[in-house]
Amino acid sequence: MQDRTDLLEEQIDQWRSYLRRRQTIHSVEISELEDHLREQVGVLEAAGLASDEAFLVAVKRLGDLDALTREFAREHSGRLWKQLMVSSSGSGEPLAAARRDALVAFCLAAGAAAAVKLPQLFGIPLHGDGGFYLRNLSFFVLPLLAGYFAWKRRLHSRMWRWLVLGFGVAAVFANVYPLAPQSSSEVLTALHLPIALWLVVGIAYAGGRWRQSEGRMDFIRFSGELFIYYVLIALGGGVLSAFLVMTFHTIGINAQPFIASWLLPCGAAGAVVVASWLVETKQSVIENMAPVLTRLFTPLFAAMLVTFLAALAWTGHGVAIERDLLLGFNLLLVVVLGLLLYFISARDPWARPGAFDGMQVVLVVSALLADAVALWAIAARINQFGFSSNRVAVLGINLILLVNLTWSAVLYIRFLRGRGSYEGLERWQTNYLPVYAAWAAVVVIVFPPVFGYH
Amino acid sequence: MGIGKDLIAASSIPIVLAILAEEDSYGYAILQRVRAWSAGRIQWTDGMLYPVLHRLERLGHIAARWEVAESGRRRKYYRITARGRGQLAEERRQWQAVDATLRSLWGALLVPVAKAAR
Numbered sequence: 257m258q259d260r261t262d263l264l265e266e267q268i269d270q271w272r273s274y275l276r277r278r279q280t281i282h283s284v285e286i287s288e289l290e291d292h293l294r295e296q297v298g299v300l301e302a303a304g305l306a307s308d309e310a311f312l313v314a315v316k317r318l319g320d321l322d323a324l325t326r327e328f329a330r331e332h333s334g335r336l337w338k339q340l341m342v343s344s345s346g347s348g349e350p351l352a353a354a355r356r357d358a359l360v361a362f363c364l365a366a367g368a369a370a371a372v373k374l375p376q377l378f379g380i381p382l383h384g385d386g387g388f389y390l391r392n393l394s395f396f397v398l399p400l401l402a403g404y405f406a407w408k409r410r411l412h413s414r415m416w417r418w419l420v421l422g423f424g425v426a427a428v429f430a431n432v433y434p435l436a437p438q439s440s441s442e443v444l445t446a447l448h449l450p451i452a453l454w455l456v457v458g459i460a461y462a463g464g465r466w467r468q469s470e471g472r473m474d475f476i477r478f479s480g481e482l483f484i485y486y487v488l489i490a491l492g493g494g495v496l497s498a499f500l501v502m503t504f505h506t507i508g509i510n511a512q513p514f515i516a517s518w519l520l521p522c523g524a525a526g527a528v529v530v531a532s533w534l535v536e537t538k539q540s541v542i543e544n545m546a547p548v549l550t551r552l553f554t555p556l557f558a559a560m561l562v563t564f565l566a567a568l569a570w571t572g573h574g575v576a577i578e579r580d581l582l583l584g585f586n587l588l589l590v591v592v593l594g595l596l597l598y599f600i601s602a603r604d605p606w607a608r609p610g611a612f613d614g615m616q617v618v619l620v621v622s623a624l625l626a627d628a629v630a631l632w633a634i635a636a637r638i639n640q641f642g643f644s645s646n647r648v649a650v651l652g653i654n655l656i657l658l659v660n661l662t663w664s665a666v667l668y669i670r671f672l673r674g675r676g677s678y679e680g681l682e683r684w685q686t687n688y689l690p691v692y693a694a695w696a697a698v699v700v701i702v703f704p705p706v707f708g709y710h
Numbered sequence: 711m712g713i714g715k716d717l718i719a720a721s722s723i724p725i726v727l728a729i730l731a732e733e734d735s736y737g738y739a740i741l742q743r744v745r746a747w748s749a750g751r752i753q754w755t756d757g758m759l760y761p762v763l764h765r766l767e768r769l770g771h772i773a774a775r776w777e778v779a780e781s782g783r784r785r786k787y788y789r790i791t792a793r794g795r796g797q798l799a800e801e802r803r804q805w806q807a808v809d810a811t812l813r814s815l816w817g818a819l820l821v822p823v824a825k826a827a828r
Contacts, residue, residue: 284786285760285764287784288737288760288786289757289760291736291737291738291779291783291784291785291786292737292738292756292760294781294783295738296738296756298781317755317756318755318756318757319755319756319757319758320755321757323755323758324757324758324761327757327758327761328760328761328764331761331764331765331768
């Protein structure tokens with residue numbers, strides 16, 4: 257009998273936490289429903305049902321949970337927006353956990369902000385020779401961020417060691433080479449180190465699920481949402497700074513030095529952690545932001561590229577070969593890849609191919625054609641330009657993206673013709689993540705000695 | 711015999727108000743009263759009662775309080791307000807008008823309806 261009641265309590269617990277995840281039903285309402293459920297179970301048990309049977313019948317009589325949450329959402333329509341503020345929707349234990357989580361996140365954000373100013377204590381000024389800050393930008397924030405996730409996911413000490421090792425090795429390679437100040441090697445290191453270390457953050461984020469495709473896909477989703485939150489926070493910060501300057505100007509105080517040496521660097525570092533925490537906390541509410549933007553811009557980008565190709569064919573103009581030509585096309589491929597990734601991340605893998613899938617294929621194929629034209633144009637002249645570290649890095653990224661998108665297009669077309677599964681496409685993208693990090697690591701570790709630290 | 715979704719939705723407010731006009735009550739007991747009064751003809755999905763209660767509470771027709779029931783559980787009791795009684799009287803007037811109209815129609819149509827049914 258004791259087992260029976262325990263089992264019932266466990267089932268009710270599960271049911272409660274399931275409802276709690278639907279953020280449109282508040283905890284007071286859940287306790288009201290729970291009282292109902294318990295009374296119904298009691299009546300059914302008195303009528304001779306076993307407690308687990310009684311529980312099933314009682315839950316069934318409450319009605320379809322989707323329909324129920326919809327009704328609640330309709331009655332409390334303001335609530336979905338209120339969710340954007342961090343609400344104390346849980347009670348008791350979850351609330352304490354949420355508070356602790358917030359506390360840790362804000363402490364880490366403060367830590368990141370302080371870390372930016374730390375080198376100044378050792379006589380390395382922020383606005384002096386920027387090289388040190390440029391190379392070590394990642395180390396002010398990313399270790400703290402990885403630490404936050406490692407703490408949150410309760411990683412094994414073995415995993416902790418790997419994370420520390422990853423950051424340690426990166427820190428050594430970022431600082432050990434005698435890079436010429438302002439050289440392109442230094443700029444390349446500064447640009448590629450965060451990419452490589454972002455993978456380390458991803459391993460912490462995914463916890464034990466990094467080896468699973470779903471775990472890596474969650475990290476892709478997280479990255480997209482983080483980017484959006486970060487941009488929003490940055491916009492807010494810009495507005496704040498503008499008002500700060502304006503109001504203090506009226507009383508004859510120049511606030512710009514404060515902004516340049518404190519608010520901007522510390523804010524930019526702390527905001528990464530805060531934005532990550534927000535994405536984590538508010539995951540279920542606006543996780544659709546990146547996919548919505550994707551849906552909006554996929555047709556526009558596809559139309560732009562198709563028109564470009566048509567104009568290219570029609571006018572017969574060659575592509576003007578300039579120094580930054582490939583860089584521009586790299587950015588284009590990154591955007592297209594982003595559109596593809598965030599479309600994939602939100603698409604129901606079981607849905608039948610639709611018009612939007614066709615649009616994605618048009619987008620990817622036209623981007624590939626455009627890039628091929630650019631590559632063709634530059635290949636002829638590459639000897640003339642010579643192989644500088646910059647050019648090799650840009651060319652390498654272009655090839656990596658080209659391979660990814662080409663195979664994506666093949667997999668996508670196969671899926672559209674019913675000869676491949678959507679999962680294959682998803683898996684290809686998530687398996688490809690380490691390639692970016694590996695290339696970034698090569699640029700940081702191998703390039704400087706090969707190109708003479710210039 | 712089932713009753714259509716729209717009719718259930720429309721009738722839920724006067725039914726809940728009328729039951730609460732009898733005496734203060736809580737969700738599960740209200741549903742029991744609905745079953746008893748309708749002799750089982752009206753079957754609500756249990757959960758759907760609560761959004762209706764919350765809407766009435768928001769409109770000020772009923773007021774809620776938490777009490778500890780004899781089982782030791784916290785339970786939310788609802789009480790009809792003066793405004794709710796006014797609403798109930800208004801609903802009653804409207805439903806009686808509909809009911810009276812339908813009654814006289816049924817009387818006039820008795821023969822043709824029966825024929826069609828046969």
